[in-house]
Each structure stands twice: as C-alpha cells, then as structure tokens.
Amino acid sequence: TQYEHILTSRPNPSVALITLNRPKALNALSTPLFLELNKALFEADADQAIGAIVLTGSEKAFAAGADIKEMKDKEFSDVYKNNFLANWGELSRLRKPVIAAVSGYALGGGCELALMCDIILASPTAKFGQPEINLGVIPGGGGSQRLVRAIGKSRAMELVLTGRMVSAQEADQWGMISRVTDNVVEEAVKMATEISSKGQIAVQAGKEVVNAAYELTLAEGLRFERRTFHGLFATKDQKEGMTAFVDKRKANFTHL
Numbered sequence: 001t002q003y004e005h006i007l008t009s010r011p012n013p014s015v016a017l018i019t020l021n022r023p024k025a026l027n028a029l030s031t032p033l034f035l036e037l038n039k040a041l042f043e044a045d046a047d048q049a050i051g052a053i054v055l056t057g058s059e060k061a062f063a064a065g066a067d068i069k070e071m072k073d074k075e076f077s078d079v080y081k082n083n084f085l086a087n088w089g090e091l092s093r094l095r096k097p098v099i100a101a102v103s104g105y106a107l108g109g110g111c112e113l114a115l116m117c118d119i120i121l122a123s124p125t126a127k128f129g130q131p132e133i134n135l136g137v138i139p140g141g142g143g144s145q146r147l148v149r150a151i152g153k154s155r156a157m158e159l160v161l162t163g164r165m166v167s168a169q170e171a172d173q174w175g176m177i178s179r180v181t182d183n184v185v186e187e188a189v190k191m192a193t194e195i196s197s198k199g200q201i202a203v204q205a206g207k208e209v210v211n212a213a214y215e216l217t218l219a220e221g222l223r224f225e226r227r228t229f230h231g232l233f234a235t236k237d238q239k240e241g242m243t244a245f246v247d248k249r250k251a252n253f254t255h256l
C-alpha cells in the first residue's frame with residue numbers, strides 16, 4: 001500500500017517497520033496519519049510471516065503530539081459526537097508485540113502513542129512530556145492513566161500539571177522505558193527479530209498475560225496466567241521447545 005504520512009518497510013521478513021513521516025509537522029498525529037497508521041498496524045498484525053512490529057519517527061521527533069492545527073477550532077459538539085481520537089486505542093488491540101523506537105520529541109499524543117506500545121526503547125535524544133496543560137487541555141490518548149501505572153502518581157501528576165519534558169535518562173530511571181540506546185531503530189529491529197524467532201503463540205500469550213495485569217486483581221491475574229500456561233501444552237511449539245532443550249539443540253518453532 002502507498003501511504004502519504006507513514007513509511008512501511010520490512011528490515012527482514014519477520015519484522016514490520018512503520019515510520020511516522022510528516023517531517024514538516026514533527027510527525028504531528030493528524031487524523032489522516034492515524035488512519036494510515038492503524039491500517040498498516042493491522043496489516044502487519046494479520047501477516048503470518050511477521051512476528052513483531054517496530055514503530056518509529058524521525059531523529060528530531062517520534063511525534064510532537066496530536067495535530068494542534070487540526071484541533072484548534074473544534075467544538076465540544078464535534079469532538080463528542082464524532083468521538084474524536086477514539087480510534088487511537090486500536091493499537092492496543094493488536095496481538096503481536098509493538099516496540100516503540102523513540103528519538104527526539106515524544107510529546108502529548110506522541111508520548112501516549114509510545115506508552116500504548118508494548119516496549120519502549122529510547123535514544124539519548126528522546127524527550128517525553130505531556131504539554132497539553134499549556135494548550136488549555138489535558139492528555140486525551142491515555143497518558144494520565146498509563147503514566148500513573150508506569151511511573152506512579154506523583155511523577156505522572158507532575159508531568160500532566162506542569163507540562164515539563166523529561167529526558168531519556170530520567171524516563172529510564174523512572175522505569176517508563178526499557179532502556180536508552182544509540183541506534184535505537186536498529187536495536188528495536190534486533191529485538192523484534194529475536195521475538196519473531198520464538199513461537200508466535202507463546203509470544204502472543206505472553207503479551208496477553210502481561211497486559212492482563214493492568215486489568216485484573218492479583219488472584220484473577222495469577223489464575224489467568226496459569227490457565228494460559230496450561231493451554232500452551234496443546235501447542236506443537238511446547239513439544240518442540242522442550243524436546244529441543246533435552247536434545248541440546250535449537251528449537252525450530254512452527255507456530256502451531
């Protein structure tokens with residue numbers, strides 16, 4: 001598919017790389033961009049050959065937020081009736097892991113987009129923040145909820161109420177990201193390639209149970225994890241993985 005606001009590529013057959021590409025607007029997340037992004041994400045999710053997805057922006061900006069020029073003149077009646085930005089949540093319905101490779105600004109909706117991904121890798125230049133307060137609004141893409149879970153109430157409150165940007169190093173210390181690394185896209189593709197080499201059923205199950213921790217009580221979460229673990233004994237990948245270990249060879253997963 002030919003897109004206008006994103007680039008898609010296959011650094012190798014098992015990894016989809018999606019690059020936000022509105023350089024003149026620092027990858028501001030307009031509605032047309034989001035529609036393309038969702039389409040590309042679901043296409044990759046449905047492709048049997050792909051095991052994981054990497055989402056990135058440019059050196060200067062992962063994304064500088066929702067498109068302020070698009071939002072400026074909207075009225076309550078528009079945004080409410082049309083459920084403005086509701087389609088942002090679709091990313092969290094993907095079954096395959098999505099790794100955000102963040103360089104430069106990840107602000108407002110850009111920070112929220114990164115937080116919707118399963119893993120965040122950041123280059124030393126990354127800057128995260130929720131500057132909506134400076135525009136007379138608040139986060140609307142999940143920032144207030146996901147930040148509290150990621151970094152705790154006090155830090156989340158500080159970001160949401162002051163609009164201050166935090167560096168990659170600070171975000172790392174706060175446990176908001178996995179790690180800071182040079183060549184962040186290359187590292188993310190490497191990680192995605194490694195994930196793709198595992199059994200895809202187990203990978204999807206792993207993502208599902210980790211995400212369940214956000215929604216369930218501990219007792220329910222533990223039960224869900226154990227039942228899901230039990231279910232994996234119905235897969236060929238479990239037989240192959242454990243047999244390969246005993247035979248002292250590398251497992252050859254068939255995703256069955």
Ligand code: HXC
Binds near residue numbers: 107
């Ligand atoms: C539309 C944007 C934009 C945005 C930058 N641009 N961010 N356009 N929406 N969010 C445009 C600028 O208008 C400018 O266009 C061009 O990109 C370059 O930006 P500059 O400001 O000139 O760059 P610089 O001086 O380097 O400053 C970078 C910056 C600044 C600090 C990131 O652009 C900035 O503060 N941007 C807004 C960040 C923000 O408030 N994000 C939250 C948005 S609200 P022209 O045409 O002038 O060259 C939000 C709500 C989410 O995200 C809730 C729903 C999910």
